[in-house]
Every structure is written in structure tokens, then in C-alpha cells.
């Protein structure tokens with residue numbers, strides 16, 4: 001563990017084993033007033049036409065209803081949140097589509113939280129399933145202690161059938177494998193940072209998936225940044241909260257955010273910026289945290305958070321380095337995750353790698369992959385998820401490459417599931433080219 005990490009842990013008393021204390025998100029029912037945002041809506045319906053769920057599900061009223069219309073209705077105190085908000089996948093494409101700056105996803109997240117808090121039976125299979133899915137880190141932490149056994153058990157046919165029938169977790173998908181060694185175990189084993197710098201410092205938010213399932217992405221991130229002379233530290237961290245927002249588990253999300261904000265914002269005065277290899281994690285820290293929570297240091301964390309390649313493109317001549325490099329011939333079908341679009345990063349990998357000798361990379365269009373984190377894992381949402389993904393699958397099949405590329409772990413699951421292709425993270429190709 002690095003000095004900085006030890007200092008942070010000592011300062012804030014944070015460990016992997018911290019117990020969660022209950023937090024009241026809706027203090028008095030009036031804390032989050034989104035009516036001014038609702039008043040900015042002039043009913044152009046751009047958000048509705050951009051919504052992938054509304055496009056394939058005629059029963060979903062769409063983002064305009066879930067957002068401004070619902071918040072206008074809430075002016076009347078007796079109006080409850082409509083249950084259809086649970087059909088929103090939190091892809092956040094509607095945010096991008098709105099020309100009037102209506103905070104649609106903030107409205108959806110808040111409405112979903114209120115619906116779950118006030119109207120969902122906490123003993124129902126749906127609530128228990130959603131709680132388990134949104135707290136993936138807890139199950140992954142246990143499974144990663146016995147990865148071989150977990151990998152067999154999680155994909156054992158009869159067990160999957162029971163999980164589908166009792167909890168509603170679809171048996172159609174293969175569970176992703178747990179790594180034999182987590183990213184954090186690897187990090188400890190190598191003795192933390194191999195490069196020290198006063199000027200170039202980043203704190204890595206690896207998130208759950210890079211830690212438990214694809215540590216090769218985290219390792220690539222570390223090696224690429226160290227190649228550019230950065231000191232990388234890896235503070236203790238919780239889930240970014242993305243699956244919790246999508247399932248209306250705002251208490252859980254606020255607890256995780258509190259720990260993440262403490263552990264990362266404390267490093268900013270020491271010259272560290274925060275980087276994430278998952279575009280949903282970076283979006284969560286940049287946008288959803290300050291939109292939904294009032295925690296000391298949250299604005300600072302938001303303004304110092306970047307997606308990893310975004311950060312390199314701002315601070316280094318990474319295009320120049322890539323243009324001088326070469327790799328064995330390979331062709332990629334690249335999908336930009338919706339959450340990358342929201343950060344204006346949808347073209348970055350295509351732009352970065354098009355000059356890389358040996359590589360052909362093709363953008364497979366601007367459709368949503370359809371999985372949206374935990375959404376496509378729900379038995380009742382599986383068909384919708386696959387219908388949304390059809391356009392992407394089709395474009396991938398027509399692309400020259402038969403290896404997929406994306407920055408989002410769950411988009412990569414959907415790409416693999418729909419096409420059978422292997423999927424790479426852009427950081428893995430960058431490592432191959434530069435390290």
C-alpha cells in the first residue's frame with residue numbers, strides 16, 4: 001500500500017470491512033426540489049425519441065413523463081411516483097438529448113429512489129433481487145475468495161434455473177468469471193506504485209468489475225500511466241453507485257459515495273486527480289454524486305475526476321505516441337457506451353487508435369447496447385435488453401473486425417453475449433502499443 005493510501009486510511013479510518021450505517025436520503029420529503037428544472041421543459045419530445053426503452057417497449061411512458069411531467073404532478077402533495085420509473089434503464093441518453101438542460105436523469109434517480117423507499121415491498125423477490133444486483137461488490141467480494149468454485153457454481157444450470165424462478169435473475173446470460181487474483185491483490189503483491197512523482201499524480205478508481213473480474217484492465221491502466229511518468233495510487237473504495245442509482249437504492253449509494261468522497265477528495269490537495277477506467281464510474285463521480293448528494297468535498301471530487309483515456313488525451317501527447325507505435329494486425333468493432341456519450345467521449349477511442357499501425361477500428365454506431373448494468377440481468381427485462389441491443393449486434397456483425405472494444409464492463413458483456421466476440425478495453429490495446 002502506498003504512503004498516500006496509508007495516510008488516507010489512517011486519516012479517515014476506512015477499511016474494506018467498514019460497516020454501513022443507515023442514512024436517510026429523503027430527510028423531510030422536501031430536500032430535493034426539482035420543479036425549476038421541470039419548468040425548463042418545453043415539450044419538444046427530443047428526450048422521448050432518444051430513449052432506447054421507449055423505442056422497443058410501448059408501455060414505457062418515456063423520459064419526459066418520468067422527468068418533468070412527474071415532477072410537475074408532484075406539486076400536488078397527494079401524487080405518488082409512478083411505478084413505470086422502474087422501467088428506465090438509467091442509460092442517461094435523454095440527458096444528452098435535451099436542448100433545454102432539464103436534469104432528466106437526476107429527476108429519474110430521485111423519483112426511483114422515492115418509489116423504492118415508499119412503495120416497494122422490502123420483502124418482495126424484486127426488491128431482494130435488485131438489492132443483491134446493485135450491491136454486486138458484496139457478492140463479488142465473497143465469490144473472489146473462492147473464484148474457481150464461484151465460477152462453476154454461478155453458471156451451474158440448475159442453480160441458474162432456481163435463481164431465475166425465485167429471484168428473477170435471467171438464466172439466459174453467462175455470469176462473468178471471477179479472477180483468480182483481484183486487481184487489489186495484484187497491486188499489494190507488486191508493492192504499490194513503481195513510479196513516484198511530485199508533478200504527475202493520479203488516484204485510480206478501479207470500480208468493482210476491474211477489481212474482481214477484469215484485473216487485466218486495471219493493470220493496463222497502471223502500466224500505461226506509469227509509462228507516461230505518473231505516480232498512481234489506489235485508495236480504498238466502494239462501488240461508484242451506478243447500479244444503486246439504477247435500482248433506486250439511494251441509501252446504499254449515499255453510503256458508498258460518502259466513503260469514496262472521503263478517500264479520494266483528501267488526495268486532491270496533494271496534487272492527485274482521479275481517473276476511472278469504467279465510463280459509468282467516471283460519470284457517477286462527475287455527475288450523479290453532486291446531483292444527488294450533499295457531502296463535504298463532493299464538488300471537488302467531481303471537478304477532478306476523469307475517464308483514464310480522456311485524462312491522457314488532455315495531459316499527454318498520447319496520439320503522437322500511438323502514431324509512432326505498432327501492434328500485430330487486428331480489427332475492432334468499437335461501441336461507445338451511453339455513459340461515455342454523456343461525457344463527450346464517444347469518439348475518443350476511434351480517434352486515438354486510427355493512426356495505430358496494425359489496427360483497424362470501426363465505430364458501430366450510436367445505438368445503446370441495451371444491457372445498462374443490472375437492467376439486462378433481470379428476467380423480465382431481458383427481452384427488452386436484447387431488442388435494444390439488436391442494432392449494435394447487427395452493426396458489429398457487419399464491421400470488418402471480429403473483436404469488440406468498449407470502455408464499459410456491462411456493454412462488453414452484452415457485446416459478447418450478442419455476437420460471441422471477444423471484447424477488449426481500449427486501455428489494453430494502449431498497453432500493447434506503448435508499454
Ligand code: SF4
Pocket residue numbers: 050051052053054062063066087088089090091092093094095104105108
Ligand atoms: S435514462 Fe435512458 S431509459 Fe431512462 S428515460 Fe432516459 S433515455 Fe430512457
Ligand code: SF4
Pocket residue numbers: 040041042043044045046047048063064067068097098099100101102104
Ligand atoms: S428534451 Fe427536454 S425540453 Fe424536450 S421534452 Fe424532453 S425534457 Fe422537455
